[in-house]
Amino acid sequence: MNPLEAPDLTRTDSAPREALALPQAVLWDMDGTLVDTEPYWIAAEHELVEAHGGTWSHEQALQMVGNPLTESAKILQDAGVDLPSEQIVDFLISRVIEQIRVAVPWQPGARELLAELRERGVPCALVTMSYRSLAEQVVQLVPAGSFVTLVCGDEVTHGKPHPEPYLAAAERLGVDVTRCVAIEDSPTGIASARAAGAATLGVEAVVPVPVLPGLSRTPSLALVDVDALSRILAGDVIDLIED
Numbered sequence: 001m002n003p004l005e006a007p008d009l010t011r012t013d014s015a016p017r018e019a020l021a022l023p024q025a026v027l028w029d030m031d032g033t034l035v036d037t038e039p040y041w042i043a044a045e046h047e048l049v050e051a052h053g054g055t056w057s058h059e060q061a062l063q064m065v066g067n068p069l070t071e072s073a074k075i076l077q078d079a080g081v082d083l084p085s086e087q088i089v090d091f092l093i094s095r096v097i098e099q100i101r102v103a104v105p106w107q108p109g110a111r112e113l114l115a116e117l118r119e120r121g122v123p124c125a126l127v128t129m130s131y132r133s134l135a136e137q138v139v140q141l142v143p144a145g146s147f148v149t150l151v152c153g154d155e156v157t158h159g160k161p162h163p164e165p166y167l168a169a170a171e172r173l174g175v176d177v178t179r180c181v182a183i184e185d186s187p188t189g190i191a192s193a194r195a196a197g198a199a200t201l202g203v204e205a206v207v208p209v210p211v212l213p214g215l216s217r218t219p220s221l222a223l224v225d226v227d228a229l230s231r232i233l234a235g236d237v238i239d240l241i242e243d
Contacts, residue, residue, distance in 0.1 A: 020230040022122050024175035027166055027198060028114075028147075030128035031065075032185035032205040033221075035138055036105040037096060038065060039206075044095035045076065048088065054080030065207050066186025068129050068159030069093075093134050100137050107205070109222030114146050116226050125169040127182070129153035129160055129189075148173060161188045166196035181229045183221070190215065199233045204241055217241045 031037045042061040049056035056079060064072045069092065073085035081088055117124055124147050128135050132152040139147050149172045151165050158164040170177035182193030185205040193200045194215070201224065202209035202217045209217045216238040218224055223240055232238060 020227070020234050021179075022120060022226065023181045023199075023229055023233050024179040025123045025125060025148075025170065025173045026117055026229060027125050027127050027169050027180050027182040027193065029066075029182075029184045029186070029189045030126055030130055030135060030138060032107075033183055033189075033203055034107060034110050034114075034126070035100075036107050036205065037100070039105075040096045040099040041092065043099075044092045045072075047095065048081055048091055049076060049079050052081045052083075062207055066129065066160060066184075066188030069131065069153055071159070089131070093131055096130075097134055097137055100134070104138065104141055107203070108220050109224065111142065113221050113224060113226070114142060118143070118146055120226055122226065123148045123173055123175075125173055126150045126152075127165045127169045127193075129165075160186075161191035161195065163192055163196035166193050166198055170196070170198075179233065181233050185209070199235075201229070201232055201238075209241065211239075 028034055031041065042058070045061055046056045060079065064075060069089045070085055073088040076088055114124065126135060126139060126147045130152060131154040132150065135150050135152050139150065149169065151169045151172070153159055156164050156168060166182060167177060170180055178197040180198045182198040182200045183203060184190045184193050184200060185203045186207055187210055190200055190202050190209070200215055202215055203221055204217065204219050214237060216232045218238070218240045228238055
């Protein structure tokens with residue numbers, strides 16, 4: 001399939017469109033999924049490591065995508081950053097917030113899909129390992145009511161890939177997590193969503209989305225609508241990435 005073409009959602013091996021139920025909720029990752037902030041994080045990491053006399057490669061940065069910030073801080077300490085974890089996290093978040101205030105790099109199709117979900121009455125939660133101080137900066141830039149609740153990295157005991165963040169989001173919304181669709185971009189986040197029991201769509205951004213049984217994949221949310229999410233919930237696997 002040409003990656004710019006819309007998916008064929010009329011396959012004869014799929015459930016009839018009229019029989020499909022809407023997700024009880026859609027659970028969104030933020031960095032790399034809703035907004036393309038990973039370059040902001042990577043730039044902040046480079047700045048911090050180099051300020052402490054170390055070197056930081058793009059490959060090292062990619063290994064941190066989707067991690068809890070406390071885990072990322074440990075990796076940066078191993079790279080020579082001689083600061084407590086809390087100060088490292090505060091520095092990274094402050095730098096990303098500064099960049100968000102200059103320009104919000106929305107992922108293609110993300111705001112349109114969020115708007116369609118709102119119009120069709122499907123509640124959404126933001127499930128991110130970023131801290132609330134950053135997540136709220138992003139959420140306030142979408143229409144009010146787009147996200148019913150936020151589950152942030154500084155509010156959970158176990159971060160991704162543990163299922164706790166997605167289970168917490170479903171509990172706050174009062175829905176069955178197995179009747180929800182999670183949208184993620186990183187292997188860590190995908191593992192978290194799947195461990196929680198949510199039907200999962202992987203959106204390829206900074207790092208490759210692996211081929212996994214039952215995992216739907218797309219190179220862009222511009223190719224996905226609410227009906228596609230309903231099909232994923234019903235058990236269809238939509239794979240629009242050419243490996």
